Amino acid sequence: MPYLSYLDLSENYLTVAGSIEVPNSSTSYRLQFLFLGNNLFTGKLLEPISKLITLTNVDLSFLNMSYPIDLRLFSSLKSLSYLDLSGNSISPTSLSSDSYIPLTLGTLFLRPCGIREFPNILKTLHNLEDLPRLRTVDMFDNYFNGFQGSTDVLVNSSVKILILDSNRFQGSLPHLPHSTNVLFAGANSFTGEIPLSICNRSSLSILDLSYNNFTGLIPQCLSNFTVVDLRKNNLEGSIPDVFYADASIQTLNVGYNQLTGKLPKSLLNCSSLMFLSVDNNRIQDTFPFWLKALPNLQALILGSNKFYGPISPPHQGPLGFSELRILEISDNQFTGNLPPSYFLNWKSSMNEDGGLYMLYEKRPYGLFSYRYMDHIDLKYKGLHMEQANVLTFYSAIDFSGIKIQGQIPESIGLLKALVALNLSNNSFTGSIPLSFANFVKLESLDLSRNQLSGTIPNGLGTLSFLAYVNVSHNQLKGEIPQGTQITGQPKSSFEGNAGLCGLPLEERCFETDAPPTQLPKEEEEEVLNWKAVAVGYGPGLILGLTIAQVIASCKTEWLVKIIGLD
Incomplete structure (x- = not known):
């Protein structure tokens, strides 16, 4: 096949037990692109490939x-x-400094390769004028524990994308090359302060220093970046109030630090901001209703801080975050109740389609782009779980432990895309809304430790994705709906409700245990009444409240800035 220039056999189950024969003289070959990754080759493959000099x-x-x-x-x-x-x-x-690397090499992936020492071929990166086109160094998930030399060991290189995630690097973070666009250095053991030199790296767009042991203050140059992830460090002080007009930042994640103060009002300048996480800090502020002015905000994570006051707008209308998909405000000191129309404007969570959100994608001809993958902690299925790629599929509300009173708004049933709903450990009263039957994608529901009364809606038994339900320690009564997803729950999910009966509890009901096939007439009438109420708040909302409805809302996509290569 002397005229073949591109060959992609990757991700198959190909095997080569022996060796492949390639003529010693391969100058007549035109093969430039060879992709054999994710196969089962065990034989002598590399020597023949080394003869394909094109x-x-x-x-x-x-x-x-x-x-x-x-x-x-x-x-x-x-x-x-x-x-x-x-x-x-x-x-x-072969990783020693005298090994030969082709001068033309622009991208090198070594993740994971079980490498325990930083390769000598890359250790002297300040001499990369001998490797002028090396742009990407990816050593994710190895066993590196440090750089030899000073913190300037990298500064004179030409590396554009540097990926050091999930190693064992210790000590100070080296000063970055001026050419660097992307730095992934999460899940290491870096210590000390974040070097101020990052503020002088005008090309740097993605900065991920999460899951390290950095101390000190957050740098004053957050507006310079598209993505900033400083999650799970030991940073102190407040979030700098330095965001300038039309700042390009799309992700700001500073959760799990020791930050104080208030949310910076200059965030209003960040019209591109999609993901904001400040959870598990010591921030003391009122609920940031003013953030609804951000047109693209999809995730707001405020949990486990010292936020206080009402979470209802001053005039008791809808919350107003039209593009919001994730709202996590658990374990704060909020007060008040929620008006019936609270969830009316959440058109993104009404839309059942998920968005695109991924870390990186290889493309044909060796080209690739990097996109960021956010992490948050959510109380999901009764556990604290870290979720990644949350905006790919996730729509979640966590209001647990915030002292909210009153009834659960019936308008919550408009959020058909909800995957997780946690309203536990509050003082909600009244009945469970019948509109919960609209949660066709719901996987996790926690209403435990409230003061809810009445019966459990039969519609919950029809939710095919519902894997976790907890309504324990309320004042519920009547027969537990007998759908498969309900009866498969442990007894502890229903305990503490003296009036409940039926499986999985041992208390049997006097009436038949046969599962109802449809909503009772009074429940159907109540859902129809709520549909009429919804129409009064805005045109088209009547279509959002039945299983056969078609939601007329904007399709939202999360597409982080692509860092392309020439």
Whole structure:
């Protein structure tokens, strides 16, 4: 096949037990792109590949090789610009500084390769004028524990994308090259203050220093970035009130630190902001109704702080965050109750379609783009769980432990895209809204430890995705709906309600245990009445309250700024 220039056999179950024969003279070949990743090759494969000297892009990731790969085998590929060896064992001797790396190499993936020491071939990155086109260094999920030399060890390199996640790096963060666009250094053990030099890196767009041990203050240059993730460090002080007009920041995650003060009002300048997480700090402020002016805000995470006061707007209307998909405000000191129309304007959560939100995507010809993947902690299915890629599929409300009173607004049933709803540990009264039957995607429902009364709506028994239900410690009565998702719950999910009977409780009801096939007439009438109420708040909302309805709302997508390569 002398005219073949592109060959992609990746992600199959191909095996090579022996060896592949390639003529010694391969100058007549035109093959430039060879993608063999995620196969089951065990034989002698690399030496034949090294003879294909026209190759520019090579993916040999996760090949299940029975022997370590010697990088020196690629020295003959004079035009090589992209090399992915992730998931393979690399020969330690071939990582030495005298190993040959083609001068044209622009992208190198080594994640994870079980490397325990920083490769000598990359250790002297300040001499990268000898490797002028090296743009991406990816060493995710290895065992590196430090850089040799001063904190300036990287500063003179030309690396654009530096990925050091999930290693064992300690000490201070090295000063970054001026060319760097993307830094992923999360899940390490970096200490000390975040170097102020990052504020002088005009090309830097994505800064991920999460899950480390950084101390001190947050740098004053947050407006410079598209993504800032400083989650789970030991940072102090307040969030800098320095966001300038039309700042490009889309994600700001500073959860799990020791921050104080109030939310900076200059966030109103961040019209691109989609994800804001400040949970598990010591922030003392009122509910930020003013953030509803941000046209793209999709996730607001305020839990476990010292927020106080009402969470209802001053004039008791809808909350007003039209694009919001996630609102987590648990374990604060809010007060008051929620008006019936509270959830009317959440058109994103009315839409059942999810958005696009991913970390990175390889593309043909070795090109790729980086997108950010947010992490948050949610009380989900009775546990504190960390969720990633939350805006891919997630629509969630967590109001647990915030001292809210009154009835649960019937308008909550408009949020058909809800996956998780947690209203536990409050003082809600009245009945469980019949509109809960509209939660066709709901997986987790926690209403425990309130003062709810009446019966459990039969519609909950029809929710096919409902994997977790907890209505314990209320004042509920009557027969528990006998749908499969309900009867499969543990008894503890219903205990503390003296009037409840039926499976999974041991108390049997006097009437038949046969599951109802449809809503009782009075429940149907109540749902219809709420539909009429909804019409009064805005045109088209009547369509949002039955299973057969079609929601007329804007489709929202989360698409983080793509960092492209030339």
